[in-house]
Amino acid sequence: xxxxxxxxxxxxxxxxxxxxxxxxxxxxxxxxxxxxxxxxxxxxxxxxxxxxxxxxxxxxxxxxxxxxxxxxxxxxxxxxxxxxxxxxxxxxxxxxxxxxxxxxxxxxxxxxxxxxxxxxxxxxxxxxxxxxxxxxxxxxxxxxxxxxxxxxxxxxxxxxxxxxxxxxxxxxxxxxxxxxx
Amino acid sequence: xxxxxxxxxxxxxxxxxxxxxxxxxxxxxxxxxxxxxxxxxxxxxxxxxxxxxxxxxxxxxxxxxxxxxxxxxxxxxxxxxxxxxxxxxxxxxxxxxxxxxxxxxxxxxxxxxxxxxxxxxxxxxxxxxxxxxxxxxxxxxxxxxxxxxxxxxxxxxxxxxxxxxxxxxxxxxxxxxxxxxxxxxxxxxxxxxxxxxxxxxxxxxxxxxxxxxxxxxxxxxxxxxxxxxxxxxxxxxxxxxxxxxxxxxxxxxxxxxxxxxxxxxxxxxxxxxxxxxxxxxxxxxxxxxxxxxxxxxxxxxxxxxxxxxxxxxxxxxxxxxxxxxxxxxxxxxxxxxxxxxxxxxxxxxxxxxxxxxxxxxxxxxxxxxxxxxxxxxxxxxxxxxxxxxxxxxxxxxxxxxxxxxxxxxxxxxxxxxxxxxxxxxxxxxxxxxxx
Numbered sequence: 001x002x003x004x005x006x007x008x009x010x011x012x013x014x015x016x017x018x019x020x021x022x023x024x025x026x027x028x029x030x031x032x033x034x035x036x037x038x039x040x041x042x043x044x045x046x047x048x049x050x051x052x053x054x055x056x057x058x059x060x061x062x063x064x065x066x067x068x069x070x071x072x073x074x075x076x077x078x079x080x081x082x083x084x085x086x087x088x089x090x091x092x093x094x095x096x097x098x099x100x101x102x103x104x105x106x107x108x109x110x111x112x113x114x115x116x117x118x119x120x121x122x123x124x125x126x127x128x129x130x131x132x133x134x135x136x137x138x139x140x141x142x143x144x145x146x147x148x149x150x151x152x153x154x155x156x157x158x159x160x161x162x163x164x165x166x167x168x169x170x171x172x173x174x175x176x177x178x179x180x181x
Numbered sequence: 182x183x184x185x186x187x188x189x190x191x192x193x194x195x196x197x198x199x200x201x202x203x204x205x206x207x208x209x210x211x212x213x214x215x216x217x218x219x220x221x222x223x224x225x226x227x228x229x230x231x232x233x234x235x236x237x238x239x240x241x242x243x244x245x246x247x248x249x250x251x252x253x254x255x256x257x258x259x260x261x262x263x264x265x266x267x268x269x270x271x272x273x274x275x276x277x278x279x280x281x282x283x284x285x286x287x288x289x290x291x292x293x294x295x296x297x298x299x300x301x302x303x304x305x306x307x308x309x310x311x312x313x314x315x316x317x318x319x320x321x322x323x324x325x326x327x328x329x330x331x332x333x334x335x336x337x338x339x340x341x342x343x344x345x346x347x348x349x350x351x352x353x354x355x356x357x358x359x360x361x362x363x364x365x366x367x368x369x370x371x372x373x374x375x376x377x378x379x380x381x382x383x384x385x386x387x388x389x390x391x392x393x394x395x396x397x398x399x400x401x402x403x404x405x406x407x408x409x410x411x412x413x414x415x416x417x418x419x420x421x422x423x424x425x426x427x428x429x430x431x432x433x434x435x436x437x438x439x440x441x442x443x444x445x446x447x448x449x450x451x452x453x454x455x456x457x458x459x460x461x462x463x464x465x466x467x468x469x470x471x472x473x474x475x476x477x478x479x480x481x482x483x484x485x486x487x488x489x490x491x492x493x494x495x496x497x498x499x500x501x502x503x504x505x506x507x508x509x510x511x512x513x514x515x516x517x518x519x520x521x522x523x524x525x526x527x528x529x530x531x532x533x534x535x536x537x538x539x540x541x542x543x544x545x546x547x548x549x550x551x552x553x554x555x556x557x558x559x560x561x562x563x564x565x566x567x568x569x570x571x572x573x574x575x576x577x578x579x580x581x582x583x584x585x586x587x588x589x590x591x592x593x594x595x596x597x598x599x600x601x602x603x604x605x606x607x608x609x610x611x612x613x614x615x616x
Contacts, residue, residue, distance in 0.1 A: 055227040
């Protein structure tokens with residue numbers, strides 16, 4: 001008996017619902033080749049000439065991403081080009097994948113700023129908790145998915161790279177407005 | 182107007198071989214693209230459309246890819262036969278086209294050039310012989326690979342080819358009876374003279390020929406030698422790179438040849454319907470356009486544009502059948518093996534035999550009465566339509582259109598015969614009687 005109190009049982013026929021469809025394989029002489037073929041060909045011809053195709057011509061036709069799409073990160077910047085991050089350390093703490101490396105520093109006016117801020121986008125699970133937890137709305141997950149690179153190293157985004165990203169930030173789910181209305 | 186000098190014969194023949202062979206390979210490459218596009222359209226997709234305009238350079242990309250791929254050689258394969266098999270598959274496939282006339286003869290200053298590589302007097306027999314040789318390539322590939330799936334594919338291809346060759350041969354016999362000869366040029370000529378494409382007076386033979394041709398070319402619904410869901414890819418499982426491509430080219434050349442044959446045997450070949458300007462035939466050393474009432478041949482002097490027009494007509498008909506091949510492939514599922522054998526031996530063979538007998542009797546009677554020309558064709562058309570009707574009625578009446586779901590078999594599973602026993606995961610309630 002498994003510990004989780006689930007057990008494997010063999011179902012008897014009497015357990016089954018009343019209408020189970022038992023398929024019988026037709027014998028070779030029983031099936032129609034001609035009408036069935038013509039019927040099928042009529043159907044495929046309809047699809048052949050149907051101009052309404054499902055394929056999206058990707059690079060030209062971009063998909064409509066949801067405003068809540070959680071893609072690769074971006075860092076908001078102040079008007080003077082400094083990152084908004086205050087190196088409080090909340091995002092590396094909350095990150096369930098442990099993909100954020102943050103080394104904080106302090107300038108001569110006592111403002112904290114990140115010396116090293118790296119996100120390993122391969123480790124990231126795109127949960128968006130970094131954005132949720134950020135007190136100054138600096139780090140964001142973005143509405144973006146085209147991330148191809150030639151080397152694995154390029155997937156560790158450093159601070160400059162994060163600040164360069166210009167795709168829209170993700171609209172996080174708001175509990176007071178669950179339908180984004 | 183004249184016969185060619187030996188020198189001109191050599192030059193024109195070499196030119197024709199060169200042009201036809203390159204055109205064949207180009208068309209085959211293009212067919213792979215067309216097939217992919219058609220399959221995509223049928224499945225509401227768009228298909229490859231990125232390499233060049235409308236994806237037209239896709240075959241080139243595929244070719245480069247295949248040449249650059251690694252050649253694999255299974256350790257336990259029979260090396261000689263393994264290498265020999267693709268060659269054996271491709272050679273018969275590409276040289277069958279040699280006896281198919283693709284346009285009206287061209288009159289040049291050096292003589293009349295027949296638009297056919299080799300107008301040999303055995304015509305259709307040459308095609309049948311070489312088409313059967315193709316099976317050696319497939320079977321040898323299956324055997325030499327030393328792989329159970331490849332072997333099964335080879336065995337299947339052999340038995341399938343043998344089974345359907347009978348029906349194929351029998352479905353050509355009515356054409357031979359109307360033509361009175363086995364050369365394909367004469368078949369075109371006879372269809373022009375009769376005023377009927379053979380598809381009308383020989384409709385049932387045409388149907389049988391199409392079905393057998395599908396089986397001979399190993400196309401769906403008869404692609405059991407490949408059967409990727411059961412046999413990986415059948416006989417070419419172990420092949421890679423250009424060796425694989427050669428099987429591929431062989432398959433598509435077979436399709437092209439089969440389509441060209443259907444056009445030539447049953448749709449009048451290169452003749453243009455409702456136009457007598459293309460009635461041209463090489464008759465006893467001169468090009469003629471017909472016979473007078475007294476039976477004297479009438480000499481013809483067609484312009485070069487007749488050759489161009491008739492070639493377009495031939496290309497159009499062939500393309501139509503190629504498209505039908507592809508259309509059918511993406512419509513029908515694969516037959517089960519017993520269904521293939523049932524259809525081949527118990528349906529096609531008796532039908533073809535009976536039809537040949539009935540047709541021979543009809544022609545004999547018509548000849549005895551002295552019916553000729555249009556009436557002859559019309560009576561044969563009516564007779565064949567009747568035969569086709571009977572065939573469809575017998576084969577198809579009271580039969581199922583749906584595949585596996587047989588009406589009226591919904592039943593409860595309480596019967597003691599079929600006890601459904603399968604493990605289910607169920608929460609809680611430990612210790613019930615079922616465990």
